[in-house]
Structure formats: C-alpha cells, structure tokens
Amino acid sequence: MILAGCGSAPAEQHNSTDVMFLQMSLEYIAQGDRVAEPSAQRAGDARVRVLTAELHEQWARESTQMRGWLGDWKQPVEADPDTGVHAGHGDLHSLRASDIAELTAAKGDDFDRTAVNMLLGHLHNVVQVARMEATGGRDPRAKALAEAMTATRQEQIRRLLTLQAAATMGS
Numbered sequence: 001m002i003l004a005g006c007g008s009a010p011a012e013q014h015n016s017t018d019v020m021f022l023q024m025s026l027e028y029i030a031q032g033d034r035v036a037e038p039s040a041q042r043a044g045d046a047r048v049r050v051l052t053a054e055l056h057e058q059w060a061r062e063s064t065q066m067r068g069w070l071g072d073w074k075q076p077v078e079a080d081p082d083t084g085v086h087a088g089h090g091d092l093h094s095l096r097a098s099d100i101a102e103l104t105a106a107k108g109d110d111f112d113r114t115a116v117n118m119l120l121g122h123l124h125n126v127v128q129v130a131r132m133e134a135t136g137g138r139d140p141r142a143k144a145l146a147e148a149m150t151a152t153r154q155e156q157i158r159r160l161l162t163l164q165a166a167a168t169m170g171s
Contacts (some may be wrong), residue, residue, distance in 0.1 A: 014073055014139040021133035021142060022066040023079035026148075028126050029059040031095045035103060035122065039115040045167075048112050051159055052119070062145070069142065095122060096111070113148045113167050120160050 002068060039052035070077055099118060105116045126149065133146035 014069075014142065015137065017133060017136035018139040018142040018147065019070070019073065019075045021146060022070050023075075023077065024129045025126070026063055026066055027079060027094070028129065029063050032059060032119070032122050032126075034100050034144060035115055038103065039111075039119075040125060043112050044110050045100070045163065047159075047163055048115060051156065051163075052115070055119070057154065062149070065145065069139070072115070073128070081090065082118050088140060101148055109167065113164075116160050116164050116167065120157060123157050127153050131165060136148060 025094050036052040036056045036059070040049050040056060042051045043052065067077055095118065103111070103118060130146040130149045130153070134150065135142055137143045137146065
C-alpha cells in the first residue's frame, strides 16, 4: 500500500507579501501606540479617549496574531530596514520623532487636534498596507485580516474626520 503524499512537505501557503504585510503592520502598531496610549489618557474630548483606547486594544489583539503567524512561518518580526527590500511592497511611512515630540508638547485642544491629525495619516497608511496584502498576499488568514483591518480602519478614519470637523468648527 502506497500512501499519497508520504514524505512530502506541505506547500507554503504564504508569500513575501504576506510576510511584509505582517512585519509592516507590527511596526505601524508600535508607532500608532505612541499616539494612542497618551491620547487615551490626555485627550480632552472623551470621543478621542474612547477611540484611542479602542485602537490600543485592537492593535494588541492583532499583534499577537501577527507575531504568531510570523513565528509559525519562521520569519522575523521586524521588516528589513533596507528601503530597497520594500520595492513592490510600498515604503514604510513612519511617524517621526518630531511628530511624537509635537504631540507630547501639545496642550488642551491642540493636543486633541494633533492626535487626531496624526492618527488620520497613520490609519491611512495602515489601510494602504492592508490593501497591498489583499491584492498580493497568498495566505487566506492574512488576507482576511487585511480585509477586516481595512473595513475597521476606514470606519475609524470616518470617526476621526468627524472629530476633526467638529474641532475646526469649534464644537
């Protein structure tokens, strides 16, 4: 009796786009937390505090899942910092130290406006990376996560835009 597939290794279900998506997403989570954590505590507007606490909790769950998959695939958690490696995957747009310094120095309504503006740009970048995964990834779990992240982040962006508009109008 011959066993079909005996001795053959299972086919890889992930590709370099899946790996890059998870690595870049983990970096974005770390950067986003540098805005979300202080905002959940310091924002004057309760809606900003609620949204940033929500982001922090969501990112904690997602990062655990992402780290697990990278570990299963025997891939590093951090993306290669060489920008040439990101060709075809998009560049890693990062929050700068000066951005975080600006947030740290901001007070009152300026703090809220700064946090909202930073998070809007940040979440936009996250959506772009998730879309890269949706179109170029292979792993069904990573693709499903990217689709869920896109939908969730777009809703969070809508909420932030509402907060931004209210701040502009003095509400």
